[in-house]
Amino acid sequence: MLDAGSSAQHTGLFLDGLAAEGVGPPGLVALTHSHWDHVFGAAELAVPVIAHALTADALTELAATDWSDEALDRRVAAGEASPEHAANVKEELPSPRRVRIAPVDIVFHEGLDFDLGEVTVQVRHVGGDHAADSSVIYVEPDRVLFLGDCLYEAPSGGYTAERLTRLTDAVLAFDAELYVEGHSETVLSRAEIDEILGEASHGAAR
Numbered sequence: 492m493l494d495a496g497s498s499a500q501h502t503g504l505f506l507d508g509l510a511a512e513g514v515g516p517p518g519l520v521a522l523t524h525s526h527w528d529h530v531f532g533a534a535e536l537a538v539p540v541i542a543h544a545l546t547a548d549a550l551t552e553l554a555a556t557d558w559s560d561e562a563l564d565r566r567v568a569a570g571e572a573s574p575e576h577a578a579n580v581k582e583e584l585p586s587p588r589r590v591r592i593a594p595v596d597i598v599f600h601e602g603l604d605f606d607l608g609e610v611t612v613q614v615r616h617v618g619g620d621h622a623a624d625s626s627v628i629y630v631e632p633d634r635v636l637f638l639g640d641c642l643y644e645a646p647s648g649g650y651t652a653e654r655l656t657r658l659t660d661a662v663l664a665f666d667a668e669l670y671v672e673g674h675s676e677t678v679l680s681r682a683e684i685d686e687i688l689g690e691a692s693h694g695a696a697r
Contacts, residue, residue, distance in 0.1 A: 492517035493628050493637050494673070495540075495593070496532030497583050503535065519605075521614050522595075523639025523673065524622040525549035527580065533593035540595045541603065543616045545624035547595035554592035558584075573646070602626075617661040620645040620654050629665050636667035640674065642687060650695040659688050 496502035506516055522530055522542040530550060533540050542550070556562075563580060566572040584590065597603070602615040613629040618641075625641035641658060644650060662684070670679040679687075 492520040492536070492538075494523055494529040494639065495520050495536060497528035498531050499535040499591075501583070502532030505532075506536075519597075521612075521626075521628060522546055523627065523637070523641070524625045525553065526622060526640065527553065528583070529639070529673070530592070531584070531590060534591035536593070539597055540593050541597040541599070541614065542595040543624045543626050544598050544600050546626075547598050549624060550592050550595060553590075554594070556590075558588055558590045560586045613665075615661070617641050617658055618654065619658040620650045625658075627662065627665075629667060634666060634668045635671065636662070636665050636669070637671045638662070638673065640672070642672060642691070643674075644691075650691050652692070652695040655688075655691055655695045659692070662688070 492505075496505055509516065517536065517538060519539050519541060520533055520536055522533070522540065525542075525546045530553070558580065560581065563572065563577040567574050567577050580588075599614065600616070602613060605612040605614070610633070611631045613631070614626055615629070616624070616626045619625045621640050621643040625639055627639060627641060628637040629635070630637070641662070668681060670681070670684050672679070
């Protein structure tokens with residue numbers, strides 16, 4: 492499973508969808524990065540969690556974080572979180588909320604490969620402005636690259652030229668023909684990815 496959902500309820504909907512298709516639950520979950528909407532559901536799965544070392548460190552911090560409404564509001568007031576972030580957490584997990592953070596069981600630094608029989612899955616760290624711990628997942632022989640949120644802007648907005656150049660090189664190094672972003676229902680072509688990266692590069696801060 493790629494990413495774990497934003498809450499136990501969110502993850503439960505995914506598992507229900509698998510069951511409806513006659514597919515069993517996953518035996519592993521790989522996280523693309525540590526942002527809450529990708530990891531809060533991992534504890535619901537009760538399976539080994541795979542993540543980059545930076546993601547593992549961030550999850551330890553998330554587990555020690557106070558997620559109450561009052562704490563969220565304090566972080567917004569202090570400029571440590573955006574109002575949108577707080578509102579999204581409150582909407583997804585109504586108060587009083589209990590957040591369980593699953594620890595990482597399998598930690599990698601550059602990448603890992605998984606042989607699933609007729610399918611090989613490559614997990615690779617690529618970084619970027621959105622999250623320094625961003626990783627992507629490449630599936631062969633389907634030639635599909637799951638991007639997570641790596642192509643999105645920094646949480647504060649914008650891109651930096653150096654990070655974007657490294658990210659572009661890493662993403663385009665895969666022999667992918669289809670690309671899936673973390674928050675889009677659209678499957679993108681290589682031409683569309685080239686266009687997205689070109690627009691981002693044009694607007695990147697030097």
